[in-house]
Amino acid sequence: MKCRYKYCRYGGEVKKDEAIKDNGYYHKECYKEKEIKAKIRKLYIENIDKTVVYKVLNSVITDIVNTKNIDAEYLLFVVEYIIKHDMKINYPYGLHYYINNKNIKQAWRKRNEILLKQQLQDKDIKTRVTSKIDYNIEDDENDWSKLLGWTTTMPKGIVASKA
Numbered sequence: 037m038k039c040r041y042k043y044c045r046y047g048g049e050v051k052k053d054e055a056i057k058d059n060g061y062y063h064k065e066c067y068k069e070k071e072i073k074a075k076i077r078k079l080y081i082e083n084i085d086k087t088v089v090y091k092v093l094n095s096v097i098t099d100i101v102n103t104k105n106i107d108a109e110y111l112l113f114v115v116e117y118i119i120k121h122d123m124k125i126n127y128p129y130g131l132h133y134y135i136n137n138k139n140i141k142q143a144w145r146k147r148n149e150i151l152l153k154q155q156l157q158d159k160d161i162k163t164r165v166t167s168k169i170d171y172n173i174e175d176d177e178n179d180w181s182k183l184l185g186w187t188t189t190m191p192k193g194i195v196a197s198k199a
């Protein structure tokens with residue numbers, strides 16, 4: 037299948053069973069990037085400048101994400117940061133300036149650290165749950181009387197108990 041994303045970074049061919057279908061086929065990553073860029077445009081228009089020239093805004097976003105190869109998620113973070121902190125931005129080109137803003141970069145690093153920590157914690161919980169399940173399965177299969185080769189008759193004097 038042909039990936040419909042104009043800025044596909046994966047050679048333009050996508051396997052049908054791995055593709056995201058939405059008016060055509062996309063690599064998962066391409067679809068995500070496309071959606072994030074749409075979100076950035078929407079946020080910008082709704083919260084920063086309702087009269088912005090769409091074409092200009094779009095070309096600045098494409099320039100940053102697809103020419104400068106800046107993570108679209110970071111650009112989304114930058115726009116959210118500008119809105120949240122009521123920072124001045126008069127025209128879309130200002131985004132080029134803000135992606136290098138020291139405070140925003142720092143906040144992004146901090147956000148990623150927190151995310152990473154959360155992911156590690158989640159993984160830790162999952163590992164613990166999995167090992168508990170594994171243990172229970174093993175416990176069932178290795179009923180200790182079977183393990184010792186006892187079948188129907190118990191040796192005298194021994195009481196089988198399952199803890």
Ligand SMILES: [Zn+2]
Pocket residue numbers: 039040041044045046048050062063066
């Ligand atoms: Zn693609």
